[in-house]
Amino acid sequence: MPPEPRPSSSFAIEVPRALLDRARAGERAAFEQVYRWFERPVYTLALRICGDREEASEVLQDTMLKVIDRIGHFRGDSPFWGWLRQIAVNEALMRLRKAKQQPEAHDPLLDEREDDRAPPPPAAADAAALQRALAVLHPTTRSVLWLYHAEGYTHEEIAALMERTTSFSKSQLARGTRRLRALLEPDPRLMEESAHA
Incomplete structure (x- = not known):
């Protein structure tokens, strides 16, 4: 049986090299374009991980600020979207850890065995x-x-x-x-x- 195909990430947006170069050079319009392209995937990911719209908005802002701050360190040996997604995931998980959620209560529905x-x-x-x-x-x-x-x-x-x-x-x-x-x-x-x- 062949392995199950991996889903395509909503982040999988090809960013032109010229746009990245302009963003690295500090061009505001280039950052705005990157923001517009990735706003929805970052927000959706953050909402799914954090479960709260306000937290998701904070993750979006923190992610994009880090992208602006660190874009000069992006080496280009992997897709830009993967690099940005990694920042978003780290930001969302960091907020999740900070929230110090209560341990999950036992759920009897989970006792059933499924695939x-x-x-x-x-x-x-x-x-x-x-x-x-x-x-x-x-x-x-x-x-x-x-x-x-x-x-x-x-x-x-x-x-x-x-x-x-x-x-x-x-x-x-x-x-x-x-x-x-x-x-x-x-x-x-x-x-x-x-x-x-």
Whole structure:
């Protein structure tokens, strides 16, 4: 069986070399263009990791300030978007760590065994339902799910970013997937009851 293809990141925007050179030279219009192109992916990533619009806005601003400050250090041996995404992820995870979230309470829905690597259920196509379900998840679990499924990070990369083990990343992915399934898939008993009503 061939390996599952990695998702394409919303950050995967090719930035012309000339624009990067202008930004390195300190040209304000070039920075504004970079900001406009990456504002939505950075904000979305931060919102998914932090779970709070105000925190996401702060991450966006801090990320872009760091990009402006460090663009002269970008060597160009990898895509610019990957470099910028790494800054955004680090900023969001740093805010998550600072928030000192309470430990996740035990959830009996997580005791069910499911395929840990399976993508979220088909109902996830409903963006509003997915957003509500993600908001219920513990921030760490939500972060792992987003980094793995939406951004295409491997468990090894997530473990390094979160300063945890690979097995921690895998268990959080399994936990989050099971929880999302429980939240997004309709309860067959309720559907049967409504059909007979």
